[in-house]
Amino acid sequence: MGSGILLSRLTGLVRERFFAYYFGNSAAADALKAALKIPNFLQNLFGEGALSASFIPVYAKLLASGEEEEARRVARIAGSILALTMAILVLVGVIATPLLIDLVAPGFKGIKRDFTIRMVKILFPGIGILVLSAWCLGILNSHRRFFLPYAAAVLWNLAIIGALIGFGAGMQSYQLAEIAAWGAVAGSILQFAVQLPSVVRLGNRIHFQIETASSNVRTIIRNFVPGMASRGVNQLSSYIDTILAGFLPDGALAALAYAQTIYLIPVSLFGMSVSNAELPEMASESGSEVTVAAALCERLNRAMQRVAFFIVPSAVAFLALGDSIVGLLYQTGRFMRSDALYVWAVLAGSTVGLLASTLGRLYTSAFWALRDTRSPFRFACLRVVLTAGLGWLLAFPVPSWLGIPRHMGLVGLTISAGAAGWIEFTLLRCTLNRKLGKTGLHVSYIAKLWIAALVAAGLAFVLKLRIGISTPWLSGALVLLVYGLLYFCGATALRIPEALNWTKAISSRLSRPD
Numbered sequence: 001m002g003s004g005i006l007l008s009r010l011t012g013l014v015r016e017r018f019f020a021y022y023f024g025n026s027a028a029a030d031a032l033k034a035a036l037k038i039p040n041f042l043q044n045l046f047g048e049g050a051l052s053a054s055f056i057p058v059y060a061k062l063l064a065s066g067e068e069e070e071a072r073r074v075a076r077i078a079g080s081i082l083a084l085t086m087a088i089l090v091l092v093g094v095i096a097t098p099l100l101i102d103l104v105a106p107g108f109k110g111i112k113r114d115f116t117i118r119m120v121k122i123l124f125p126g127i128g129i130l131v132l133s134a135w136c137l138g139i140l141n142s143h144r145r146f147f148l149p150y151a152a153a154v155l156w157n158l159a160i161i162g163a164l165i166g167f168g169a170g171m172q173s174y175q176l177a178e179i180a181a182w183g184a185v186a187g188s189i190l191q192f193a194v195q196l197p198s199v200v201r202l203g204n205r206i207h208f209q210i211e212t213a214s215s216n217v218r219t220i221i222r223n224f225v226p227g228m229a230s231r232g233v234n235q236l237s238s239y240i241d242t243i244l245a246g247f248l249p250d251g252a253l254a255a256l257a258y259a260q261t262i263y264l265i266p267v268s269l270f271g272m273s274v275s276n277a278e279l280p281e282m283a284s285e286s287g288s289e290v291t292v293a294a295a296l297c298e299r300l301n302r303a304m305q306r307v308a309f310f311i312v313p314s315a316v317a318f319l320a321l322g323d324s325i326v327g328l329l330y331q332t333g334r335f336m337r338s339d340a341l342y343v344w345a346v347l348a349g350s351t352v353g354l355l356a357s358t359l360g361r362l363y364t365s366a367f368w369a370l371r372d373t374r375s376p377f378r379f380a381c382l383r384v385v386l387t388a389g390l391g392w393l394l395a396f397p398v399p400s401w402l403g404i405p406r407h408m409g410l411v412g413l414t415i416s417a418g419a420a421g422w423i424e425f426t427l428l429r430c431t432l433n434r435k436l437g438k439t440g441l442h443v444s445y446i447a448k449l450w451i452a453a454l455v456a457a458g459l460a461f462v463l464k465l466r467i468g469i470s471t472p473w474l475s476g477a478l479v480l481l482v483y484g485l486l487y488f489c490g491a492t493a494l495r496i497p498e499a500l501n502w503t504k505a506i507s508s509r510l511s512r513p514d
Contacts, residue, residue, distance in 0.1 A: 057223075111174065119177060155194060160184050219371075240387060263318070267354070270307050296369065
């Protein structure tokens with residue numbers, strides 16, 4: 001799963017570099033980013049998150065119990081209900097697009113608003129297909145087939161990149177953004193099509209079937225609603241960020257999207273991959289209540305160590321070396337050094353809640369494995385309320401009081417989301433601990449991670465100052481390579497288990513005879 005996500009994220013970074021090259025931090029970039037966000041709400045609402053909460057625990061449990069025929073029937077029914085629901089919502093979404101623009105980006109006016117509407121109408125059908133792609137992902141994950149469904153997103157990115165390369169020369173920015181939207185639709189079709197043969201080979205015959213007599217189907221529907229609501233709350237948080245950023249000067253929304261793309265790399269690569277891989281395993285645990293609780297605690301604690309080993313150095317890198325990261329990925333064409341510094345500041349604000357966000361995903365997966373979708377929903381609601389209140393305060397009044405330029409209010413917006421994320425994480429942990437027993441990272445372990453990361457970042461920062469920034473991609477690559485090596489060496493010297501395991505695996509591979 002990590003390999004598949006890594007490939008998709010790498011191609012996503014290439015896609016963002018092309019965005020930066022052709023659009024920079026322009027109004028057209030704002031319009032395209034907003035257009036991609038609006039239908040993505042449906043993808044996240046009905047797709048991977050809600051299906052993970054409702055479908056995967058039931059389907060994986062049936063497979064583990066040997067009830068394969070019932071599992072296939074449940075999968076067909078779930079896919080049919082999802083397809084029918086999406087067809088209706090896509091039609092309504094296309095018709096109601098102007099209203100959606102006013103709700104999501106009320107700060108957009110004139111040509112910026114008109115082109116955003118056109119792009120959203122283009123994108124809606126493609127997002128409907130991506131939701132069906134998430135149904136394929138749920139089936140494949142339950143069969144422990146992780147690489148294909150996550151690597152399939154590479155095709156979505158490549159389709160957009162191909163559209164930009166094929167039509168980018170000499171085309172006006174808004175028109176090119178519209179071409180990119182058509183590329184996204186083509187990519188959605190490819191992402192779904194490449195997974196479908198594997199789903200069919202696993203015995204899931206594709207035909208339309210709707211019924212609700214099965215108790216398993218009713219369980220999926222019953223858990224889907226709070227699961228969808230939980231994802232909806234998370235999307236509401238992103239929606240609030242989009243609204244607030246839309247009232248900041250031109251380029252703020254694009255800068256937020258550029259920073260979020262980088263921020264989501266460790267979240268997806270380590271947080272999402274580990275939590276999604278653990279979900280079917282946790283859902284398959286059987287035995288007495290005490291036995292299941294002990295097994296879940298053990299799996300959760302091991303998973304948190306694996307996630308923290310990568311997330312802590314990611315957070316430190318974003319804070320100390322963020323300009324090198326942004327310059328490496330985006331500084332080209334219309335994306336200038338000043339844009340890189342702005343996105344770095346936004347990225348630094350985002351890292352406040354990076355560890356809480358990734359570890360929180362693991363706790364949410366544990367709740368879903370226990371078929372409790374309501375507790376994560378309640379805590380997510382509280383996080384959104386806190387994010388909205390703090391976000392408005394730190395994005396508008398506080399910069400005005402302190403005499404900070406208006407566009408820097410975007411940094412306060414990302415800081416508020418991180419602070420609220422820590423409150424949500426604390427509630428998730430405390431509630432699950434009451435259900436299962438004590439979970440969490442040892443203080444000594446997390447302290448060693450921070451020491452190794454901070455020392456490595458300090459040395460890499462000195463290197464950054466020495467080599468300068470005349471060639472952003474070269475200096476960025478060198479600084480980050482040195483930082484990664486120093487962190488790994490420091491973690492090994494501090495006897496951190498994950499580093500020792502990697503060292504042992506590498507030594508074994510190198511010493512193996514040809």
